[in-house]
Amino acid sequence: SLSENAKCDVHKLEEGPPLQAVLTREEGLQYYRTMQTMRRMELKSDQLYKQKIIRGFCHLYDGQEACAVGIEAGINLTDHLITAYRAHGYTLTRGGTVREIMAELTGRRGGIAKGKGGSMHMYTKHFYGGNGIVGAQVPLGAGVALACKYLGKNELCVCLYGDGAANQGQIFETYNMASLWKLPCIFICENNKYGMGTSVERAAASTDYFKRGDFIPGLRVDGMDVLCVREATKFAAEHCRSGKGPILMELQTYRYHGHSMSDPGISYRTREEIQEVRSKSDPISMLKDRMLSNNMASVEELKEIDVEVRKEIEDAAQFATTDPEPPLDDLCNHIFYNDPPMEVRGTNPWTKLKSVS
């Protein structure tokens, strides 16, 4: 079906993405299923965290699903992507399974990083994490883009960061080099209005994040609408692939949870605000309404997907809670790649542990 997108604000661009997009039934069902899977996975993780089965840092993505799903719909799996620590959704869209994501959160050997990385350090092919240090992923992403250009494979790198990270100096250093060297890099600022407990107005002298790239063209996109995100991403990808250099997208989105599981998320914003977003702009509801009102799917069909998703999450949670923890003799492995086995000092001089690549 044909869909009307909201017009994007643009910066240093003649025009933005098309105002109309075609959504096929297959695409709609796929986006719905993926977003629902992401939503349920995050909510289940919330549960497991409260049961203390997941520990440490856990930054949930519920509310922002249209960003991850829309972006992936606008690029190919052969392209590259890197993000910060709110990464479970991207791990899924980049090829990870719910099972291995949840088992990583619970620190089990079946986790995507064998239990050694945790929530913030998940990787798949052409997905470089999961990065814990705010802003550090942005130069990394530009480096991936440099490799894309160097190797001449017409691939690009999507490089994500939040509104909090957007003020980091290293991001401006990266804008400069990406632009100078015309790196095929789509910088994407996921503006969910709060950097931890600090609202954008309190952190940034300019909250027009899509303009902060200065000499880099930018667009501001409704990040709650998966089609808008997809069309904007396609537009941005075309810009990169045509050799014009980097481009910047600001996705206006929202997280229902606090910054992490240790933040209730209501000391710096009102419950009313959260509820308002849920009722008026929820990405999954919006897609569902669009599909139903265009007769692209029936209520029963979507319900069936919900049931399948629920089962997938239950199975994954079951696996994640029953899979054993990593074996102790894996403790010192994976220090170096392609190296002969070596000894690692234990906690005391008499303990010598073994490390293999």
Added chain:
Amino acid sequence: YSSSDISDHISVTVRDALNQALDEELERDERVFLLGEEVAQYDGAYKVSRGLWKKYGDKRIIDTPITEMGFAGIAVGAAMAGLRPICEFMTFNFSMQAIDQVINSAAKTYYMSAGLQPVPIVFRGPNGASAGVAAQHSQCFAAWYGHCPGLKVVSPWSAEDAKGLLKSAIRDDNPVVFLENELMYGVPFEMSEEAQSKDFLLPIGKAKIERQGNHVTLVSHSRMVSLCLDAAAVLAKEGIECEVINMRTIRPLDAEAIETSVMKTNHLITVEGGWPQFGVGAEILARIMEGPAFNFLDAPAVRVTGVDIPMPYAKILEDNSIPQIKDIIFSVKKTLNV
């Protein structure tokens, strides 16, 4: 030192040896590239990359803006995506601006990803004291980087070290911090025919005995190896024979080579340019305490180090801020109680 025919040896400066290593590895593997400030059109701030931009062009030799955190991160990202970058820090003092990328993005990633994501990168540049460059430009980072699992840290002394170790570092599939020394760049060394070959590699993690001796073990790295050898020559005239070990690698530390030597000489002195606290010497002494060589010591093992102060500018002050030959001689005699 080499057993091959001396007539095959040629004199090569450390700078030229590094340049050769870079040239050979750039030629050998298309994925290798060099980035950093002034590495291309300026021929390198210290001329280590002389001629390379002319030969390999903009794609392989990249001048960066003065933005260490950004370009170090870009280098690490490129390594993650399949290239083999050599990231030059004009001096390692500037690496502090980028140290998060070296440690958190490069060193730890293979482990955090449980083997999914290797990072084949070399960070190289001059380290430690120079001459008259004062406090902010004179720090030794061997201990800082040597502290971190996931990194290999190399500190060459001679031209042969520089060439063989840099080539190995570039071919290594892991992050390597390669600590050069500005004052050594212009120093010529005899290079054997073997070392002149394009396939000459030295293993990372193995120390070299530069001079055999029976009375005391001197362990050192980088420029201080020269001072140890000079001190040994003076002491030899008094009948004291020093065994001089050139560490070559800071991490992984070749503790076995040091232990074997100490078990022979019964005396140990470490010599470094860096500060004493939590330094390279401190680590070596701790290992000796914890290992089989302790029982062979006839005197406490000691360290000769830089003075525990920021580096001053005036020549007389600077000269007295780092170990001199006389300090090594003094320490040997104190240790041997002569």
